[in-house]
Amino acid sequence: MSNLAQTSRLLAASIIGGPWETGPLARRIAHAINLRGLNPERLALALVRRFGKGKTPALKDLAAAIAANTHFTVCFENTGRPAWFRMGVEPPQMTKPPANLVTFPLPAIETAKDLCAWLGVDLNALEWLADTRRRQKHARDFRLVNYSYIWKKRLGKPPRLIESPKSKLKAIQRKILDEILNKIPLHEAAHGFCRNRSIITHALLHTEKDSVACFDLKDYFHSIPPARIMAMFRTIGYPEEVSRRLTNLCIHIPNPEYLGKPLETLPWAVRKKILIPHLPQGAPTSPALANLCSFHLDMRLQALADSMNLTYSRYADDLTFSGGKDLKRRFSYLRGTVQGIAQDEGFTINPEKTRLMTQAQRQIVTGVVVNKRLNISRTEYDRLKATLHTYSKSTGLDGLMKAQLRGKVEFVRALNQKRGEKLFELWKKIP
Numbered sequence: 001m002s003n004l005a006q007t008s009r010l011l012a013a014s015i016i017g018g019p020w021e022t023g024p025l026a027r028r029i030a031h032a033i034n035l036r037g038l039n040p041e042r043l044a045l046a047l048v049r050r051f052g053k054g055k056t057p058a059l060k061d062l063a064a065a066i067a068a069n070t071h072f073t074v075c076f077e078n079t080g081r082p083a084w085f086r087m088g089v090e091p092p093q094m095t096k097p098p099a100n101l102v103t104f105p106l107p108a109i110e111t112a113k114d115l116c117a118w119l120g121v122d123l124n125a126l127e128w129l130a131d132t133r134r135r136q137k138h139a140r141d142f143r144l145v146n147y148s149y150i151w152k153k154r155l156g157k158p159p160r161l162i163e164s165p166k167s168k169l170k171a172i173q174r175k176i177l178d179e180i181l182n183k184i185p186l187h188e189a190a191h192g193f194c195r196n197r198s199i200i201t202h203a204l205l206h207t208e209k210d211s212v213a214c215f216d217l218k219d220y221f222h223s224i225p226p227a228r229i230m231a232m233f234r235t236i237g238y239p240e241e242v243s244r245r246l247t248n249l250c251i252h253i254p255n256p257e258y259l260g261k262p263l264e265t266l267p268w269a270v271r272k273k274i275l276i277p278h279l280p281q282g283a284p285t286s287p288a289l290a291n292l293c294s295f296h297l298d299m300r301l302q303a304l305a306d307s308m309n310l311t312y313s314r315y316a317d318d319l320t321f322s323g324g325k326d327l328k329r330r331f332s333y334l335r336g337t338v339q340g341i342a343q344d345e346g347f348t349i350n351p352e353k354t355r356l357m358t359q360a361q362r363q364i365v366t367g368v369v370v371n372k373r374l375n376i377s378r379t380e381y382d383r384l385k386a387t388l389h390t391y392s393k394s395t396g397l398d399g400l401m402k403a404q405l406r407g408k409v410e411f412v413r414a415l416n417q418k419r420g421e422k423l424f425e426l427w428k429k430i431p
Contacts, residue, residue: 163280193287216353220317
C-alpha cells in the first residue's frame with residue numbers, strides 16, 4: 001500500500017463517524033490530520049458532494065475518494081507524511097433513511113457494542129453467530145455449526161436444500177425480522193411473505209384477464225449477493241460496522257462435508273451457488289430480505305407494466321403480468337424486456353417456466369386457476385385428496401405434518417368452499 005493510500009485509509013477511518021455534513025466533517029478532518037495547505041472545509045465539501053448529505057459511505061469508498069481528491073493529493077505530495085493523526089474522533093452514528101423511504105421507528109444501533117446489547121449476547125457470541133471470519137465452513141464438529149440441513153425431494157427435479165438456523169441464531173434472526181425488516185415498506189407489487197398479502201391477493205389481480213404471462217426467477221435466494229443486503233441496511237441508516245454484522249447474521253456458507261450425497265447430484269452451477277455466501281432457505285429473515293432487495297426490480301417491472309397497460313405482481317420468485325388480448329401479440333417484446341431488466345438487477349429468468357395463457361386455456365397463477373374466479377386446479381385437488389386418503393388409513397401422523405395438511409385444506413376452502421369441505425372431512429379421519 002502506497003503512503004497516499006495508507007494515509008487516505010487512516011484518515012477515512014478517523015472521520016467516518018459522526019454526522020455526514022460539511023461542518024461536522026470539516027471539524028473531524030481538522031482534528032484528525034495536519035497537512036500543509038489542506039483546507040478541511042474544501043475537502044469536506046467535496047466528500048459530501050461526492051456521496052450526498054447524510055449518506056455515510058463505506059470505509060473503502062471514502063478512502064478511495066480521499067485518495068482521488070486533487071486538493072488532498074497536492075497537499076500530501078507537498079508535505080509527505082502528515083504531522084499527526086488523532087484516530088476515532090467521533091463514534092459512528094445512524095443516518096436518516098432517504099426522504100422517500102418512510103419506515104416505522106427502527107432500533108438505534110451505532111456500534112458492535114450496541115448490537116450486542118440489543119441482541120443480548122457478548123461480542124464473542126456475536127462474532128461466532130455472524131461467522132464474520134468464515135470459520136463455520138471449516139468446522140469439524142457439527143455441534144459448532146449454526147444451521148441444520150435437510151434435503152427436500154422434488155418430483156422430476158433436483159432436491160432442494162433447506163438450511164434451518166439452530167435455536168439461538170433463529171431467535172436473533174426473528175428479532176431482526178420483527179424489529180427491523182418488517183418495519184420497512186415493500187413495493188406494492190410484492191405479495192409473497194408480506195403482511196396482509198398472500199397467494200390469493202396475488203392471484204386476484206389477474207382474474208378475468210384475456211391474457212396472463214408468467215415468469216420465474218431462477219435460484220431466487222441465491223441470486224441476492226451479500227453486498228446488496230448490506231447496502232439495504234446502510235440505506236436505512238445503519239453504520240457500516242453494524243450493517244456488515246446484521247448481514248452476516250442473515251447469510252450462510254455451509255461446509256460441504258455436512259450436506260451429504262445429494263449435493264453431488266446437483267449441477268455444478270447450483271453447487272457453486274450453495275457453497276458461497278447466500279440467503280439460506282429456512283431462515284426467517286430470508287424471504288423479507290429477498291423482497292426488500294427486489295424493490296428496484298419491482299419498480300422497473302411495474303414501470304414496464306404501466307407502459308404496456310398491464311397488471312404486474314410478484315409472489316417470491318413468480319412474476320405475473322396480465323392484460324388484454326393484445327398481450328399475445330406483444331408477448332415477445334414483454335419477454336425480452338423482462339429478461340433484460342432481470343439480468344440488469346442480477347437475476348435470471350427460467351425459460352422453462354415462461355408461459356403465456358389466454359382465456360381459451362386454463363390460466364394458473366402460483367397454483368391458482370384465475371380464468372373466471374379463483375379456484376384450485378383439478379390436478380392439485382386430486383393430489384391433495386389422494387394424500388389425505390392415504391394418511392387417513394395410516395396408524396398415526398406427526399403432529400406438524402397433520403397441521404401442514406390442515407393448512408393446505410384451509411387454502412382450498414378459501415378458494416372453493418365445496419371442494420374444501422370434502423377435503424376437510426378426509427382430514428378429520430387422519431388418526
